[in-house]
Amino acid sequence: MRYRLKDTVDCLLIVTAFLLLTGFDMTKHSIPVEEIQSGGPPKDGIPSLTEPSFVSAEEALFMDGDDMVIGLQIGSEKKAYPVKILNWHEAVNDRIGGIEVLATW
Amino acid sequence: MSGRLYKANVLLYDKETESLWSQLLRRSVTGPLTGKKLPVIPSVLVRWDKWRKLHPDTLVLSERTGYARNYSRDPYRSYHKNPLAFFDFPLIKKGIKAKELVYGVEVGGVRKAYPLKLLKALKTPLKDTVAGVEVTIISDSESGEIRLNGADGEVMAGLITYWFVWNSFYPGTELYSVPK
Numbered sequence: 001m002r003y004r005l006k007d008t009v010d011c012l013l014i015v016t017a018f019l020l021l022t023g024f025d026m027t028k029h030s031i032p033v034e035e036i037q038s039g040g041p042p043k044d045g046i047p048s049l050t051e052p053s054f055v056s057a058e059e060a061l062f063m064d065g066d067d068m069v070i071g072l073q074i075g076s077e078k079k080a081y082p083v084k085i086l087n088w089h090e091a092v093n094d095r096i097g098g099i100e101v102l103a104t105w
Numbered sequence: 106m107s108g109r110l111y112k113a114n115v116l117l118y119d120k121e122t123e124s125l126w127s128q129l130l131r132r133s134v135t136g137p138l139t140g141k142k143l144p145v146i147p148s149v150l151v152r153w154d155k156w157r158k159l160h161p162d163t164l165v166l167s168e169r170t171g172y173a174r175n176y177s178r179d180p181y182r183s184y185h186k187n188p189l190a191f192f193d194f195p196l197i198k199k200g201i202k203a204k205e206l207v208y209g210v211e212v213g214g215v216r217k218a219y220p221l222k223l224l225k226a227l228k229t230p231l232k233d234t235v236a237g238v239e240v241t242i243i244s245d246s247e248s249g250e251i252r253l254n255g256a257d258g259e260v261m262a263g264l265i266t267y268w269f270v271w272n273s274f275y276p277g278t279e280l281y282s283v284p285k
Contacts, residue, residue: 024109024118024135025123025136026125026135026136029134030132031111031127031134035112036111036135038109039115040108041106041108042108044106045106048106052166054167056164056165057161060167063153063165064153065153068152069152069165070148071151071156073160077164078163079164079166080153080165082153083150084179085168088172088174088180089170091117092166101146102117104117
């Protein structure tokens with residue numbers, strides 16, 4: 001009986017730990033779930049940008065010449081996503097020329 | 106972001122279904138959307154002054170993001186400088202550092218990595234053979250563009266990442282070295 005109770009408690013602890021660790025329903029998956037690791041910050045600890053705002057090149061006084069950017073051109077629209085901002089947000093949801101794009105770093 | 110990593114590479118999640126998406130694989134790997142792929146739009150990684158010169162009418166993502174962050178500080182400075190991989194990955198190839206950036210390509214089912222600094226130093230297009238297919242890699246130092254062309258001129262997509270990350274996703278990958 002004692003062992004059974006311990007097993008149940010262990011099992012509950014594992015399930016709780018799993019949910020706390022993941023927070024995502026991974027029932028369906030194409031990679032080994034046990035190979036998914038924590039990156040340090042929790043979910044949304046690194047907030048992606050979903051309503052980004054933009055400035056012109058002249059207005060971008062915070063940019064230095066040697067700052068790296070991801071440059072994207074769709075049709076006649078061009079956008080630069082500075083790596084120094086992407087470092088803190090890792091993903092930007094955006095629209096260019098009517099197309100939904102995700103810039104991720 | 107999900108706060109999770111797969112092979113030291115970030116996993117994104119979508120807010121509608123909470124599926125996880127591998128950045129490097131460009132597809133969903135867990136949750137309801139598992140298996141769904143995202144098409145890749147060609148982009149460049151380039152210095153701001155060069156991009157601005159070529160595209161004076163460009164827009165730039167504003168530092169007014171709604172979040173209080175010090176964008177002049179690189180949170181990964183020590184991570185970039187640390188010669189060790191974030192996790193213990195077996196590194197089978199020598200002559201390249203774990204955190205050297207590579208341009209990774211896939212041709213005919215074969216993966217190959219090209220050290221980025223080698224491509225950036227190219228004066229002429231680099232011709233190579235991958236999986237028996239003749240390919241040309243063009244690297245324009247002014248625009249930052251790196252393009253992979255097949256023999257028939259078709260453009261294929263590559264990506265830039267750390268060598269140890271590329272190698273852990275594709276352990277059998279080839280690594281380009283300058284012919285002696």
